[in-house]
Amino acid sequence: MNKLFTCAAILMLGAGNVLAQPTINQLSASAVTMPMIFPAPQSIELGKGTILLGKSVTLVAAPGTDAETLAQVREILTGAGVNNILTAQRLPSNPEGNYIVIGTGKASLISQALKQSGTVIDTHAEGYTIATIARANGGIITLAGHDADGLFHAVQTLSQLAQRAVIPALVIQDHPAMPIRGTIEGFYGAPWTMENRTKHLNFLAGVKANTYVYSPKDDPYARDRWREDYPKTTLAELGKLVATARRNHINFVYAISPGPTVCFSDPAELKLIERKFDALRSIGVHNFYVALDDIEYTKWNCELDKKTFGAPGAEAAGVAQARFLNAVQASLNAHDPDARPLIMVPTEYYDAKESPYKAALRKNLDPKIVVQWTGTDVVPPAIATTDAQAATKAFGRKTLLWDNYPVNDYAQTIGRLLLAPYTRREAGLAEGLSGILSNPMNQEAASRPAVTGVAAFAWNDKAYDANRTWHFSARELAGGDERTTAALLTFFDTQHIAPTFGNQPWQEQAPHLKATLDDVREAIAGGDAASRQKAINNLIQCADGLATASDIILSGTVDPAFAQEARPWLDALQLWGRALQLTAAGLNAADQQSAAAARYFANAKKLAAEAAAVQSIKGATRFDGPIKIADGVLDSFIADAPKLIAF
Incomplete structure (x- = not known):
C-alpha cells in the first residue's frame, strides 16, 4: 500500500x-498464475496447465465423507457455473472431463489420487492437501483432509479457487500453526443476537477458524444469575447455534462467569455448575470455560472461603480459584471424558509479570486446564514472542491469547468502529501460544475485517500479510x-x-x-x-x-x-x-x-x-x-x- x-x-x-x-x-493460452489464498497456506506449488470447470463435473467421494461437507462442495460448484454434477465411486483409468475426488487420508481412493500428483497427505491435525492435475480433456482435483476438520478446510480453499476463471495445476499442503483459533464473544454491552451469532459462525468457517466462545458479559444466566437455569426457549435457541457450529466444524465453548458471587469452597456451588453444564450438554455443548476476570480478590464472597483459605488476598485467591477449577475439570472428566480441557481466564489476565496470584495459580492449577491471557496489557499495543514466553513462565503453560481487538466496549472507543488490519503481533507467536481468540465488537459484521486477520495470523503467523488480508476481508464484505x-x-x-x-x-x-x-x-x-x-x-x-x-x-x-x-x-x-x-x-x-x-x-x-x-x-x-x-x-x-x- x-x-x-x-x-x-x-x-x-x-x-x-x-x-x-x-x-x-x-x-x-494464458499463463498459469499463483492464486492468493486466505489464510495463507503453509505451502503452495504451481504445476503445468489449468482446469476450466465448465458445465459438468464428476464427484468421487471416499466412504465416510461428511455429507454436509459434500453438500458445500456442490454449492461451490453450482456457484461456479457447474450445472451437471455427476457421481462415481472411483476414478476411471483414463478419466475424461473434470473429476473432484474428496475424502480423508485413511481412504485408499485418496492415496491413489494423490499419488498421481506425486504427493501425499498433510498429516497435521486439521491439515489438508489439494492436488490438481490439468489434462488435455479435463482435470482431476483432489481434496484430501487428514481428518474431517482438515477436509472441511480444504473445501473452504476450493471455494476461493473456484472464484477464478480457471483453477491452476497445483499442490497445496496446509495446516494451522495454532490449535485454537477464533473469537470470544466477551464484550460488555448489547450481546449479539442469535442471528448475529449464526452469521458469525458461518463467517468463521470461511476463514478456517475453529473456536467460538459464548461469553457475553450481559447474559444474566452466564454471569449475574449464573446459578439459575436457562429458560427452555433460550436453551433451544442455543441448541440451534450449537448445531450451526457443528456443521461449520467450530468448537462451541460455553463460558460461565461465577466470579462476582461464587463461594469457592462450597461444594453446592460446584453442583450448580454441574447442573448448568448438564443442561448445555443436552443441547450438544461438550466444551466449557470458567471466567474469573473483572472481579476483586481483596474480599471473599462467603465466610466459608475465609475459614478455608484465610484472609483475602492475591495468593489466597489463586489457591481458591485453582482448587475450584480443578474440581470443575474433574467433573468434566467424569461426565464427558472426550471433552476438550476446561478453559479459564484468571483475575490477573493483563500482563505476564510475576505475582503471588500467578505463582499460586501456577503451583496449584491442573496442568490440563487452558489459561487465557490478554497480552502485555488489557489492550496491548504489540505482542512479541518474548511476551508469550514470559506468559508461559508466569502461568506454567502455554497461554491462549485473548486479544482485545477489535472490541469497542471501553471509553476510548466511543464513536468508533475499529476497522484497521490486525497487525503488530510478531511472527513466531505460534511457538509460544496455544492459540488466539479475538474479542470482537458489539457490531458482528463490522468485526469481520479484524477477525479475518486474527484467524489468518493464527493459521499461519509466519506468512501472514496484514494489508493483503485486510483487502481480502473488504472483497468478501463487498x-x-x-x-x-x-x-x-x-x-x-x-x-x-x-x-x-x-x-x-x-x-x-x-x-x-x-x-x-x-x-x-x-x-x-x-x-x-x-x-x-x-x-x-x-x-x-x-x-x-x-x-x-x-x-x-x-x-x-x-x-x-x-x-x-x-x-x-x-x-x-x-x-x-x-x-x-x-x-x-x-x-x-x-x-x-x-x-x-x-x-x-x-x-x-x-x-x-x-x-x-x-x-x-x-x-x-x-x-x-x-x-x-x-x-x-x-x-x-x-x-x-x-x-x-x-x-
Missing part, C-alpha cells in the same frame, strides 16, 4: 469492475465487487485508529488519507504553482471518493448487516466527504484568487459541524456518543485549509 491509497481507491470507484470474461481459447471493495477500503481508512486504555493508540488514524492531505499541505507550502494545482486536483478526486463511498457501500452488494451496523458512520462519512469537497473547491478558488473561496470554506465548516454531530446508534455499544471519522486528520485539515492560501 502506498500513500496514494485513497486516490487509488477513487480510481477503482470510477472504473468499476470492467474485467471481461476470457474465452476458452484465451484461457488455454461480495467480490471491485467498486464496492474500493469504497470499503476508503471507509476502513477513516476508522483505522486502534485505541488502548491510555492516550496513545496502537494504530494511527487514517494513514492513507493523511498522506494525501499532507501532500496538499506540502505542495501549497512549496510555492510552486504547478505542484500546487496538481495536489489540489488530487484532493478533489479524493474528496469525491469520500463523498460517494457511502452510497456505493449501501448500494446492495455489501452484507446488509454491515450496512445496518455502520449506517451512522456512513452518514457521517458522506457529510465529511462533502465538507472536504467544499474545502477543495475553496482551495482551488483561493489559488485562483477568487472571492468565492470564503463562501466555500464557510459552507465546509457548517457541513463539518453537522458531520461531527452525528450520533452512534443508541444502545448498540456500551457507550453512546458522536461518530468519529478520521478524527485528528480530516477535521484538522478542513479547519486549517482557509489559512493555507491568502485570498
Whole structure:
C-alpha cells in the first residue's frame, strides 16, 4: 500500500469492475498464475496447465465423507457455473472431463489420487492437501483432509479457487500453526443476537477458524444469575447455534462467569455448575470455560472461603480459584471424558509479570486446564514472542491469547468502529501460544475485517500479510465487487485508529488519507504553482471518493448487516466527504484568487459541524456518543485549509 491509497481507491470507484470474461481459447493460452489464498497456506506449488470447470463435473467421494461437507462442495460448484454434477465411486483409468475426488487420508481412493500428483497427505491435525492435475480433456482435483476438520478446510480453499476463471495445476499442503483459533464473544454491552451469532459462525468457517466462545458479559444466566437455569426457549435457541457450529466444524465453548458471587469452597456451588453444564450438554455443548476476570480478590464472597483459605488476598485467591477449577475439570472428566480441557481466564489476565496470584495459580492449577491471557496489557499495543514466553513462565503453560481487538466496549472507543488490519503481533507467536481468540465488537459484521486477520495470523503467523488480508476481508464484505471493495477500503481508512486504555493508540488514524492531505499541505507550502494545482486536483478526486463511498457501500452488494451496523458512520462519512469537497473547491478558488473561496470554506465548516454531530446508534455499544471519522486528520485539515492560501 502506498500513500496514494485513497486516490487509488477513487480510481477503482470510477472504473468499476470492467474485467471481461476470457474465452476458452484465451484461457488455454494464458499463463498459469499463483492464486492468493486466505489464510495463507503453509505451502503452495504451481504445476503445468489449468482446469476450466465448465458445465459438468464428476464427484468421487471416499466412504465416510461428511455429507454436509459434500453438500458445500456442490454449492461451490453450482456457484461456479457447474450445472451437471455427476457421481462415481472411483476414478476411471483414463478419466475424461473434470473429476473432484474428496475424502480423508485413511481412504485408499485418496492415496491413489494423490499419488498421481506425486504427493501425499498433510498429516497435521486439521491439515489438508489439494492436488490438481490439468489434462488435455479435463482435470482431476483432489481434496484430501487428514481428518474431517482438515477436509472441511480444504473445501473452504476450493471455494476461493473456484472464484477464478480457471483453477491452476497445483499442490497445496496446509495446516494451522495454532490449535485454537477464533473469537470470544466477551464484550460488555448489547450481546449479539442469535442471528448475529449464526452469521458469525458461518463467517468463521470461511476463514478456517475453529473456536467460538459464548461469553457475553450481559447474559444474566452466564454471569449475574449464573446459578439459575436457562429458560427452555433460550436453551433451544442455543441448541440451534450449537448445531450451526457443528456443521461449520467450530468448537462451541460455553463460558460461565461465577466470579462476582461464587463461594469457592462450597461444594453446592460446584453442583450448580454441574447442573448448568448438564443442561448445555443436552443441547450438544461438550466444551466449557470458567471466567474469573473483572472481579476483586481483596474480599471473599462467603465466610466459608475465609475459614478455608484465610484472609483475602492475591495468593489466597489463586489457591481458591485453582482448587475450584480443578474440581470443575474433574467433573468434566467424569461426565464427558472426550471433552476438550476446561478453559479459564484468571483475575490477573493483563500482563505476564510475576505475582503471588500467578505463582499460586501456577503451583496449584491442573496442568490440563487452558489459561487465557490478554497480552502485555488489557489492550496491548504489540505482542512479541518474548511476551508469550514470559506468559508461559508466569502461568506454567502455554497461554491462549485473548486479544482485545477489535472490541469497542471501553471509553476510548466511543464513536468508533475499529476497522484497521490486525497487525503488530510478531511472527513466531505460534511457538509460544496455544492459540488466539479475538474479542470482537458489539457490531458482528463490522468485526469481520479484524477477525479475518486474527484467524489468518493464527493459521499461519509466519506468512501472514496484514494489508493483503485486510483487502481480502473488504472483497468478501463487498461480495467480490471491485467498486464496492474500493469504497470499503476508503471507509476502513477513516476508522483505522486502534485505541488502548491510555492516550496513545496502537494504530494511527487514517494513514492513507493523511498522506494525501499532507501532500496538499506540502505542495501549497512549496510555492510552486504547478505542484500546487496538481495536489489540489488530487484532493478533489479524493474528496469525491469520500463523498460517494457511502452510497456505493449501501448500494446492495455489501452484507446488509454491515450496512445496518455502520449506517451512522456512513452518514457521517458522506457529510465529511462533502465538507472536504467544499474545502477543495475553496482551495482551488483561493489559488485562483477568487472571492468565492470564503463562501466555500464557510459552507465546509457548517457541513463539518453537522458531520461531527452525528450520533452512534443508541444502545448498540456500551457507550453512546458522536461518530468519529478520521478524527485528528480530516477535521484538522478542513479547519486549517482557509489559512493555507491568502485570498
